[in-house]
Amino acid sequence: MTPITAFTTSHAKGDIPVDTRRDTALVTGASSGIGAAYAERLASLGWDTVLVARRAQRLDDLARRLREGTGTAVETLVADLSDPGDLAGVARRAAGDDIGFLLNNAGINGYGPFAGLEPELMTKILDVNVLAVTALTRAAVPAMLERGRGTLVNVASQLAFAGALPPGPLPERAVYGGTKGYVVTFTRTLAAELAGTPLRIQVLCPGLTATEFHRSRGDAPVPGREQAVHEDGGMPVDQVVDASLAALDTGEVVCVPGLEDPAPVDGLAEAELAIRTAARRGGS
Template identity: 75%
Template sequence: MRRVSRGRSVGRGGGGTRDTKGTRGHGAGHGGEGDTRDEHTSTRSAGTAKGEPMDGRGNGRTSGQEGRGTALVTGASSGIGAAYAERLAADGWDTVLVARRADRLEDLAARLRAETGTEAEPLVADLASPDGLARVTARVARGDVGFLLNNAGINGYGPFAELEPALMAKVLHVNVLAVTALTRAAVPVMLEHGRGTVVNVASQLAFAGALPPRPLPERAVYGGSKGYVVTFTRTLAAELGGTPLRVQVLCPGLTATEFHLSRGETPVPGREQAVHEEGGMPVGEVIDASLRDLEKGTVVCVPGVEGASPVVTLEAAELAIRSASRGTLA
């Protein structure tokens, strides 16, 4: 059984190819051959086409180098989103940077243009609002986005019985509805072009939110929303089997970003020190794992999980549950 040094994903898929006629392609590298798996196809990625590898460590554009296309990144003003956008731009992708904080987006866009020679388009939008989501959805549907990173999220931490309904609605709008709507806008265009990549950021809490001895309390809505992202992405990958699209759900654990420094949208004093004490994974390692697993064409990426055993065990449990449901009704 194959082992990976960082990040374990399940499934098989292909990648996009670069347009050889001087126009920009919509894929990001090639998918590997993947593992030989059983009949459980819900975690298999989509396509099998191969193109140039993308490891996120490209040197940007050089003379005569074609661009890879346009990548749209939500939650791009900080953390995983900002760092992932930097990697994509360094590898030759133009970027559309989506977040609420205009000053940070402008600063990031200017830096990407200067350092990589790529185009960087700030798009200020609040995905918790219908108008903001509509504007970003329209941008995705324009047809030039070949890499979609659904990274924006709201944590909504707090006791469920005390959670403000307005905050709960924001968590679900950003973490569930926006991911679904933007993916829906991207996939038809990617299918038309015959290439494309969708990465949806979930969380290890989708699997471990209620497990002892650290039950990670006060995250019921957040963990539930990320559980949706995992199931949605795996099921979509199975549905797109045989197409050249690549679909991944990225499930980081505690990451050393400012995302964990607030409860919902309210900063929590002392949280930064707690994150460092818990040993949050550097954001660069999370992106390394995601990009490596995209190269393999696999679907479920859990940075830091060594080997296949945990995911294989999960698959076995799912198969057992499905088999049990085939019995004769009482």
């Protein structure tokens, strides 16, 4: 069975060797958190980068650090991936024949009771977390296949597996968890479809991570959650990147950083197989 989970306690640094023809990595949600840390790591390994996010000043600051620190080429694209025009522009860049690595990291959480979720915000969550991930993947994959190499990492969340558990300190998250469940299923299914090709495909499912993400809806503060900051309470972003790169090295499709026992996630694949077998027996 194709391995579906990566678990690491040592967080040994992985290595994604850059092609001698100067491959470029496109990173969405690059202005902070996992996106910024991943961009920094890839640049340190010799990758040129295209940084995509809404916050221009943060992109410019990161681009300057990468150019000065690594000597790599850095482009910035200021884009709101919930905007169709902006998404189309980023998709055109993702389809470039120099793109050897795509990190779909941009996301919006929109935590809160479903019955009170503003329709406009709900649509934006779906646009960024589902539509943009799918569209940018669709843009990048054909050129990667034609070139005979490429890496795709889609960022989901451990809430894709645990969204129905009691909220505890977190508010309700039906739409956010649902979008991340989509990312897991989409990426795993695509990886199975493209098995045997040179492409490396991964869905990265971090848990609580030391970023500003949980105090915001991407960029806008969540009402009532201004003090709910997790920069000091989660896994350091560098360790998330370490786990992802290590999993890419071993060809594992689903990476759950910090998971010490793969049995729970492996059990999901076994459950899927059992359900499919039962359905076939029932004539469905």
